[in-house]
Amino acid sequence: MINLRDKGAEIWENQGRVGRIVIAVCAIAIVAALPFMGGTFLNTPVADYESVLVYPIAMFVLMAIGLNIVIGKSGLLDLGYVAFFAIGAYTMGLLGTKTGLNTWEILPIGIAMAMFSGIILGVPALKLRGDYLAIITLGFGEIVRIVALNLGALGRSEGIQGIPTPPGIFGIEYAFDSHRIYYWTLLILILLAIWMVRRLSARRAGRAWESIRQDEDAAELLGVPTFKYKVWAFVLGASVGGAAGVIYASKTLFIAPDNFTLQISILILACVVFGGMGNIWGVILGAVILGYLPDRIRFLSEARLLVFGLVLVIMMNLRPDGILPRKKREKAIVKKDAS
Amino acid sequence: MSKSLIELKNVTMKFGGVTALSDVTFDVKEKEILGLIGPNGAGKTTVFNVITGVYQITSGEIIFDGKSLAGVKRYKITKRGVARTFQNIRLWGDMTALENVMTAADTHKKSGLVSGLFGFPISRREEKRDKARAQELLDFIGIGEYSDRLAKNLPYGVQRRLEIARAMGAEPKLLLLDEPAAGFNPAEKVELAATIRKIRDAGYTVLLIEHDMSLVMKVSDRVVVLDFGQKIADDSPRNVQDDKRVIEAYLGVPEDAS
Numbered sequence: 036m037i038n039l040r041d042k043g044a045e046i047w048e049n050q051g052r053v054g055r056i057v058i059a060v061c062a063i064a065i066v067a068a069l070p071f072m073g074g075t076f077l078n079t080p081v082a083d084y085e086s087v088l089v090y091p092i093a094m095f096v097l098m099a100i101g102l103n104i105v106i107g108k109s110g111l112l113d114l115g116y117v118a119f120f121a122i123g124a125y126t127m128g129l130l131g132t133k134t135g136l137n138t139w140e141i142l143p144i145g146i147a148m149a150m151f152s153g154i155i156l157g158v159p160a161l162k163l164r165g166d167y168l169a170i171i172t173l174g175f176g177e178i179v180r181i182v183a184l185n186l187g188a189l190g191r192s193e194g195i196q197g198i199p200t201p202p203g204i205f206g207i208e209y210a211f212d213s214h215r216i217y218y219w220t221l222l223i224l225i226l227l228a229i230w231m232v233r234r235l236s237a238r239r240a241g242r243a244w245e246s247i248r249q250d251e252d253a254a255e256l257l258g259v260p261t262f263k264y265k266v267w268a269f270v271l272g273a274s275v276g277g278a279a280g281v282i283y284a285s286k287t288l289f290i291a292p293d294n295f296t297l298q299i300s301i302l303i304l305a306c307v308v309f310g311g312m313g314n315i316w317g318v319i320l321g322a323v324i325l326g327y328l329p330d331r332i333r334f335l336s337e338a339r340l341l342v343f344g345l346v347l348v349i350m351m352n353l354r355p356d357g358i359l360p361r362k363k364r365e366k367a368i369v370k371k372d373a374s
Numbered sequence: 375m376s377k378s379l380i381e382l383k384n385v386t387m388k389f390g391g392v393t394a395l396s397d398v399t400f401d402v403k404e405k406e407i408l409g410l411i412g413p414n415g416a417g418k419t420t421v422f423n424v425i426t427g428v429y430q431i432t433s434g435e436i437i438f439d440g441k442s443l444a445g446v447k448r449y450k451i452t453k454r455g456v457a458r459t460f461q462n463i464r465l466w467g468d469m470t471a472l473e474n475v476m477t478a479a480d481t482h483k484k485s486g487l488v489s490g491l492f493g494f495p496i497s498r499r500e501e502k503r504d505k506a507r508a509q510e511l512l513d514f515i516g517i518g519e520y521s522d523r524l525a526k527n528l529p530y531g532v533q534r535r536l537e538i539a540r541a542m543g544a545e546p547k548l549l550l551l552d553e554p555a556a557g558f559n560p561a562e563k564v565e566l567a568a569t570i571r572k573i574r575d576a577g578y579t580v581l582l583i584e585h586d587m588s589l590v591m592k593v594s595d596r597v598v599v600l601d602f603g604q605k606i607a608d609d610s611p612r613n614v615q616d617d618k619r620v621i622e623a624y625l626g627v628p629e630d631a632s
Contacts, residue, residue: 231491234490234491234493235487235490235491238487238490238491238497238501239480239483239485239486239487239490239497239501240486240487240490240491242469242473242476242477242480243477243480245466245468245469245473245477246466246469246477249466249467249468249469250464250466252428252464253460253464253465253466254466254477255448255449256426256428256448256449256452256457256458257452257457257477257478257481257540257541257543257544258449258452258453258457258478258480258481258482258544259449259477259478259480259481260449261449264487267487361468
């Protein structure tokens with residue numbers, strides 16, 4: 036199988052500054068134009084192409100990028116990622132219906148709430164490793180859902196209804212069914228998340244996470260404040276999940292505990308692993324495919340999850356490191372001298 | 375006599391019923407190469423582990439640079455100036471040689487995650503400085519041409535040297551080398567001995583665990599011998615080689631002598 040990851044990296048590395056900007060702008064333009072490129076054959080049985088682009092695809096991509104910081108970069112198995120999504124969504128739901136704040140004002144609050152809960156979970160949980168950490172995060176995900184299910188203020192199983200849509204900005208109106216606008220909003224958040232991850236990867240934080248993932252003891256003995264950077268990974272992952280939650284709530288206008296089950300955590304985890312842990316482009320591709328596929332094959336009705344599982348098993352056997360695995364090759368030394 | 379950089383005072387380390395170190399006292403002077411030898415299981419690596427904070431000692435005291443290391447977090451011990459290599463190579467395989475060294479160098483950075491994210495000048499300046507320093511260190515150790523290669527793809531001998539360069543990246547005062555010559559051929563050992571002396575001449579203090587006697591005797595200023603967790607000798611290489619207890623520890627007691 037050809038190595039897509041290396042091909043892409045090679046083209047990118049061989050470009051100068053101008054070339055890179057051109058590639059980036061073109062790529063963003065193409066992705067931004069996706070809502071216009073739909074055909075009816077892309078519609079899923081339950082929703083049309085444009086709405087599928089928003090949820091699950093763009094939403095999954097955003098969350099997968101966030102979870103990738105935790106799992107792919109730092110190697111911390113988090114099975115309760117949906118909790119941060121839920122916290123973002125409930126912050127939007129609660130503040131949006133009870134106060135006069137609008138979506139854009141709530142967005143930073145929702146992100147802050149998710150980050151704060153990331154600290155609350157991370158500080159005790161990150162003293163543990165591997166399977167034990169996975170179990171604790173799994174528990175946390177369930178706790179958040181069950182609290183939402185039982186707390187009167189959060190509407191119990193009814194959830195929260197009548198969440199307002201975002202107010203228009205720059206003359207752009209957010210109507211309930213203007214999927215394109217939501218898609219572009221999410222696209223901006225996705226680009227911000229990509230920028231954040233790429234930026235950090237090349238600096239101290241990225242090296243610290245990478246060393247923790249590969250050999251945590253060696254990292255600590257060579258002066259990496261491992262605990263601090265693990266909490267940071269959790270908090271940044273949570274912030275992306277929280278942002279996704281806020282937008283989700285003001286898109287669907289109605290949230291309930293059923294939207295935030297363990298299944299979402301597992302599905303996002305599958306996106307990360309399927310696409311290629313640690314490689315942001317792989318993770319995005321994984322999220323696009325796994326977001327789209329289950330809905331597209333809904334015509335199979337009951338057999339659909341079976342087929343979905345089968346696809347996963349076959350793919351993971353063919354490409355155990357994911358579709359686009361993390362960096363494996365080395366920069367040619369010659370190239371470095373030339374630049 | 376120059377002053378001690380690190381002092382182990384009556385250090386005892388027990389694991390349940392097993393005593394790995396028993397009342398061990400010795401020091402390492404500044405700018406000294408101290409060889410730490412002893413038969414397998416004598417407790418040499420345990421000494422490294424108690425100094426770097428992997429284990430908390432059962433009793434005794436470890437003073438580094440005038441301050442006790444009791445209860446200090448591991449990464450802070452490194453920040454204070456102790457860095458080590460590992461007997462079984464533990465590089466970060468998916469990172470390049472340069473990144474391995476830079477990661478260790480990050481411990482002294484003032485800029486953290488937030489200034490890195492927003493590209494504050496301090497972060498950029500430190501990044502540039504450390505990158506240059508890391509390359510210098512690789513050149514110093516003699517593996518400069520491998521800086522862009524992933525650590526896991528490097529030849530064995532280069533990996534061993536990279537372990538040393540990485541530890542030096544943390545700017546330690548005390549460098550702990552755990553069997554740096556393991557698996558080396560005689561020519562490589564000679565080269566390594568020269569490197570270790572070069573490291574000391576650059577201002578580092580070296581505590582060296584090594585099984586290869588000729589190497590230890592050649593580079594060390596002083597040798598401490600451990601046997602069954604106890605110190606049995608602490609002298610110049612010359613005298614240690616003639617020490618009766620050391621010979622017994624390595625070769626056993628002759629039957630007619632007992």
